[in-house]
Amino acid sequence: MxxxxxxxxxxxxxxxxxxxxxxxxxxxxxxxxxxxxxxxxxxxxxxxxxxxxxxxxxxxxxxxxxxxxxxxxxxxxxxxxxxxxxxxxxxxxxxxxxxxxxxxxxxxxxxxxxxxxxxxxxxxxxxxxxxTHAPVPSRGGAPAGDGLYLCGLVGGAMMGFEALTGLGEADEAPFTRPTPLLAQGRALAPHVSAMMDVSDGLLIDAWRMAQASKVTIRIDSTAVPLAAPEARRGDALRWGDDYALLFTASSDASLPVEAARIGTVDAQGEAALQIDGEWLSGPEGLGYQH
Amino acid sequence: MxxxxxxxxxxxxxxxxxxxxxxxxxxxxxxxxxxxxxxxxxxxxxxxxxxxxxxxxxxxxxxxxxxxxxxxxxxxxxxxxxxxxxxxxxxxxxxxxxxxxxxxxxxxxxxxxxxxxxxxxxxxxxxxxxxTHAPVPSRGGAPAGDGLYLCGLVGGAMMGFEALTGLGEADEAPFTRPTPLLAQGRALAPHVSAMMDVSDGLLIDAWRMAQASKVTIRIDSTAVPLAAPEARRGDALRWGDDYALLFTASSDASLPVEAARIGTVDAQGEAALQIDGEWLSGPEGLGYQH
The missing domain is CATH 3.30.1330.10 (PurM-like, N-terminal domain)
Structure with missing residues (x-):
């Protein structure tokens, strides 16, 4: 694609x-x-x-x-x-x-x-x-200094897809019947500086948020909450269809819903995205592009 | 179809x-x-x-x-x-x-x-x-006693389609580049009892208006303004894609735009549609159904 x-x-x-x-x-x-x-x-x-x-x-x-x-x-x-x-x-x-x-x-x-x-x-x-809140969150509002957070898990859709297509055994529902985080999105809207849903993969979507916000986003991949075995962490970060909410907020924000801090927003640096200290210059290989 | x-x-x-x-x-x-x-x-x-x-x-x-x-x-x-x-x-x-x-x-x-x-x-x-006007016109509001009107012509799209596909010679634009009658629709909205656009064919759409309004609609086919030769009148009434506006209004209404009176709304009779005195009981053969 x-x-x-x-x-x-x-x-x-x-x-x-x-x-x-x-x-x-x-x-x-x-x-x-x-x-x-x-x-x-x-x-x-x-x-x-x-x-x-x-x-x-x-x-x-x-x-x-x-x-x-x-x-x-x-x-x-x-x-x-x-x-x-x-x-x-x-x-x-x-x-x-x-x-x-x-x-x-x-x-x-x-x-x-x-x-x-x-x-x-x-x-x-x-x-x-x-x-329900103005301004309406966009992917373009992340300022340097904010934290990067994930509400929801990634990897579940990947496991579900593999089960559905006979490649593994897991609950298919995260792939076949995803749940949009409507209540969480409404609760978060007044607290976030930028927000988007993770439809194409956490890394590619974080890269897009960084590009839209003209910042660098640094991700600590081990902090990302998974709905997949640890051995599949790398794949889970690149798989889409999980519909978790990726957002940025001030580090001292009191968030109304459970969310994992998975990274930090920096001033625009060498590239849009840094994962575990490594620069990623383009979106190639980060997830599903369309 | x-x-x-x-x-x-x-x-x-x-x-x-x-x-x-x-x-x-x-x-x-x-x-x-x-x-x-x-x-x-x-x-x-x-x-x-x-x-x-x-x-x-x-x-x-x-x-x-x-x-x-x-x-x-x-x-x-x-x-x-x-x-x-x-x-x-x-x-x-x-x-x-x-x-x-x-x-x-x-x-x-x-x-x-x-x-x-x-x-x-x-x-x-x-x-x-x-x-721009409340209530918003629908196809279901035609009362017995009102006149039936057409703003725009029918048959032009048929002629254009035939020209486009090498079956005739005519202006292709009525088929390829139809014009929505936006200004006419806004001007008419306060004056009509029912209105719809003629997308699938005048007869089938009139039949639908009669069904939705629970009335009988009588059409004088010779009064329908054509953008096609007289010999093609029967076809033109059954061809769609012209995007004329079909509407009903009181017989003494002072209409703000040019429109031809092409029929009359009656109380529900033997069937939904009567053309030149002949009953048409179902939508078969009246136009494009989808």
């Missing part, structure tokens, strides 16, 4: 509206009628974002969960979702998973579109949320 | 939120912070919603236009769009068409998602609008 940076950069160049953080920052933030709306849109493609072994009920759940995770990272509460659905086999399973996710997270389905596709199916979801 | 009614019905059953008109009525209507938001989502699939001959610049334009047409039918002004884009060939052409459409209609790109797809590409767009 390789980015097409020219296209993305061109899209960003098109997105000149002040609300248009959605291409660089997972969610758009829009002031309207005295409220601050947060809008996210994530797509999932058959054979790319889910393996053949995964049931469509789980795919539906995940489609909802990954979008709500983007809202969680903004401290936003969900208002509703719009579904884009490609009809095909196992529609009933998709519906069941969709119903479970919407019920579990208390989010209404507002509308959407269905289409017939001849090939791989693509599902998309737009989630609309209401910000 | 056949519906999967069971799935759609199940989705609608899931959409129990008062704002969830989006599955039955093209757009969701959401009260938030003293504003009324209108949300629409349309997808376009390669090989289904556009022919091989169509440039991706035109596809991008159309993706924006069809969503804005849903806002037009609600009398809403666009606030922004979120794009779901499958990367592939001719991304630059897509970008150019997207830029032209956003510039022409004065709508900002707020964010979105890009994915890689191995097969047919699916694009999706969510448009966010702000209602």
């Amino acid at each position: 390789v980015d097409e940076p020219a296209f993305i950069q061109s899209l960003r160049a098109l997105a000149t509206h002040p609300a248009a953080r959605g291409l660089a920052d997972d969610a758009a933030v829009l002031e309207i009628g005295g409220e601050t709306l947060v809008l996210t849109k994530d797509m999932m493609v058959e054979g790319v974002h889910w393996p053949r072994e995964q049931s469509l009920a789980d795919v539906a759940w995940k489609l909802v969960a990954v979008n709500l995770s983007d809202l969680a990272a903004k401290g936003a509460e969900p208002v509703g979702v719009m579904l884009g659905y490609a009809l095909g086999a196992n529609d009933a399973a998709f519906l069941e998973g969709l119903r479970e996710a919407l019920d579990t997270f208390g989010v209404p389905l507002l509308g959407g579109d269905t289409v017939a596709t001849p090939g791989q199916r693509t599902f998309s979801l737009t989630a609309i949320g209401r910000a | 056949v519906d999967e009614p069971a799935f759609i019905q199940s989705l609608r059953a899931l959409a129990t939120h008062p704002a969830a008109r989006g599955l039955a009525d093209d757009a969701a209507v959401l009260e938030i912070g003293g504003e009324t938001l209108v949300l629409t989502k349309d997808m376009m699939v390669e090989g289904v919603h556009w022919p091989r001959e169509q440039s991706l610049a035109d596809v991008a334009w159309k993706l924006v236009a069809v969503n804005l047409s849903d806002l037009a039918a609600k009398g809403a002004e666009p606030v922004g769009v979120m794009l779901g884009y499958a990367l592939g060939a001719n991304d630059a052409a897509f970008l150019e068409g997207l830029r032209e459409a956003l510039d022409t209609f004065g709508v900002p790109l707020l964010g979105g998602d890009t994915v890689a797809t191995p097969g047919q590409r699916t694009f999706s767009l969510t448009a966010i609008g702000r209602a």
Whole structure:
């Protein structure tokens, strides 16, 4: 999975509206009628974002969960979702998973579109949320001197994926049924200087936060809380899909939820990221890029 | 192209939120912070919603236009769009068409998602609008006694499609570069009892309006203004993609924009639709169903 940076950069160049953080920052933030709306849109493609072994009920759940995770990272509460659905086999399973996710997270389905596709199916979801704190956290606000924290674990989705695809034995749920940390995101929003969800891997996402904040982030890899065996620590830091919240906050902040301190924000140095004292100059090999 | 009614019905059953008109009525209507938001989502699939001959610049334009047409039918002004884009060939052409459409209609790109797809590409767009009139028009409000009107022409997209695919000679633009009637929709909103855009064909959409309003709609087919030769009138009434506005209003209403009276709303009779005195009991053969 390789980015097409020219296209993305061109899209960003098109997105000149002040609300248009959605291409660089997972969610758009829009002031309207005295409220601050947060809008996210994530797509999932058959054979790319889910393996053949995964049931469509789980795919539906995940489609909802990954979008709500983007809202969680903004401290936003969900208002509703719009579904884009490609009809095909196992529609009933998709519906069941969709119903479970919407019920579990208390989010209404507002509308959407269905289409017939001849090939791989693509599902998309737009989630609309209401910000609960201003300013709305972004990945670009981390100042030198702050601590780097992780709320949640990493590695569980990797273990779950391996179990699902017959490569290991573990609970599949962290991969198939991730939980967006909505309550934690809302609780944290007033306390953080920067926040994002870890969707593509802890290291690549930390690298993005450092780039957006124009700082260097130093990570102590042994401090990262794992949902995987210690022997898999290196892999767990590079695997995505865990939807933990990565954030920065003042070192003396009294945090309202449990979070592990995993690093420090420094003034911009030789590179964006330093892991256990080693510089990492680019995003190559750090995680899932798209 | 056949519906999967069971799935759609199940989705609608899931959409129990008062704002969830989006599955039955093209757009969701959401009260938030003293504003009324209108949300629409349309997808376009390669090989289904556009022919091989169509440039991706035109596809991008159309993706924006069809969503804005849903806002037009609600009398809403666009606030922004979120794009779901499958990367592939001719991304630059897509970008150019997207830029032209956003510039022409004065709508900002707020964010979105890009994915890689191995097969047919699916694009999706969510448009966010702000209602300018309350109540927001829907397709369900037509009362017996009102007149049925059309703002815009039908048949032009059919002629354009035929020209594009080498079957005829005509201006391709009505098919490739449709114009959402945003100003007309806003002007009409305070005057209409029901309104929708004609996306799938005049007859099928009139049938849907009659069903939603629990009335019978009688159409005088000779009164329908055409952008096609008279000999093609029957086809033009069944072809979609014209994005005219179909609405009902009191017979003595002073309409702020040009519109043709093409029929009458009656109390629910033998069937939902009567064309030139003939009953049409079901939607079969009336237009594009999806």
